[in-house]
Amino acid sequence: MQTLDRRNFLQTAALGAAALSRAAAAPPPIRLGIVVWVGPSETPDSVVARVKKLGFPTCQIGLNALKRSDAKPLKEALSRHGVEATAILELGPGPMVWDFYQGPLTIGVVPKATRRARIDAMKLAADVAADAGIPAIHTHCGFVPENPNDPLFAEVVEAIREVAVHCKRSGRMMLFETGQESPITLLRLIQAVNTGNLGVNLDTANLILYGKGNPVDAMDVIGTYVRGLHAKDGRFPTNPRRLGEEVPIGKGKVDFRAVIRRLKDVRFQGAMTIEREIEGDQQTKDILESKRYLEKLIAEVYA
Numbered sequence: 001m002q003t004l005d006r007r008n009f010l011q012t013a014a015l016g017a018a019a020l021s022r023a024a025a026a027p028p029p030i031r032l033g034i035v036v037w038v039g040p041s042e043t044p045d046s047v048v049a050r051v052k053k054l055g056f057p058t059c060q061i062g063l064n065a066l067k068r069s070d071a072k073p074l075k076e077a078l079s080r081h082g083v084e085a086t087a088i089l090e091l092g093p094g095p096m097v098w099d100f101y102q103g104p105l106t107i108g109v110v111p112k113a114t115r116r117a118r119i120d121a122m123k124l125a126a127d128v129a130a131d132a133g134i135p136a137i138h139t140h141c142g143f144v145p146e147n148p149n150d151p152l153f154a155e156v157v158e159a160i161r162e163v164a165v166h167c168k169r170s171g172r173m174m175l176f177e178t179g180q181e182s183p184i185t186l187l188r189l190i191q192a193v194n195t196g197n198l199g200v201n202l203d204t205a206n207l208i209l210y211g212k213g214n215p216v217d218a219m220d221v222i223g224t225y226v227r228g229l230h231a232k233d234g235r236f237p238t239n240p241r242r243l244g245e246e247v248p249i250g251k252g253k254v255d256f257r258a259v260i261r262r263l264k265d266v267r268f269q270g271a272m273t274i275e276r277e278i279e280g281d282q283q284t285k286d287i288l289e290s291k292r293y294l295e296k297l298i299a300e301v302y303a
Helices: 002-025 044-053 068-081 112-132 151-169 183-193 215-225 256-265 281-301
Strands: 030-038 058-063 084-089 136-139 173-177 198-203 226-231 270-274
Touching (some): 030 044, 030 084, 030 281, 044 058, 044 068, 058 068, 058 270, 068 084, 068 112, 084 112, 136 226, 151 173, 151 183, 173 183, 173 226, 183 198, 183 215, 198 215, 215 226, 215 256, 226 256, 256 281, 270 281
Parallel strands (some): 030 270, 136 173, 198 226, 226 270
16 A cells, blocks of 8 residues: 555656646747838848847838848848747838828728739738748738728728738738727628638737727637737827827736736737837837836736
């Protein structure tokens, strides 16, 4: 009897040690990153090096005047610095005005004047993503009609389907950033396109900035489709012509603890990408403060 007890004890201890070892080796459930752009005077290497210097393992990256030949230097830069790009950002050519009056006329694939050029730009981004080993592209669809009977809704569905089918040929995902449309409209769009490779990039501030809701409640509608996030904060609009104000994380209306809890509920395993829409030294300062703030919350929620 004593021998059996001792054997059971040793087996239990071994299993416990193995479990602890696996837990210690497991990656964090949510990886942090930042949104970066390769401007006209920059290179993928210089931009990715900055991501690494700031201590982030991931990024979402956009490239001005994107070309197919950008894939090789981008892939090499990511490998050299040990950074994972989770998506290529692509909005396409043409003017974009981020407000309530000109926005519906200029953003995404809703405006007919720029629709074809933007479809082609997103298809090119998918090709670059495939060549560079990046799993997704990411965009704003625009002010998608809330009324599914509006003929414009069907036009947007067909435009997105063309891009999504192209993405699917190379195994890429297409992610829609929240903001201009309500969560239920975005869900309707995803289900109408129905290509199986569509997901949501939940911008935690945009639903607030556009007065469309908040990210915690949005998870009830689109939570199972969330494949990435923009960690950003903001306040509701009070001027009917202008979006709400973007502010540093922790200074606005986003309940980040509740957002992270909802991500845990849906077993999200991905990247939370910090976006601060200012420039200069203050942007870097805010990003690093946000990094510490989010790391603490993630550790507490997943404890």
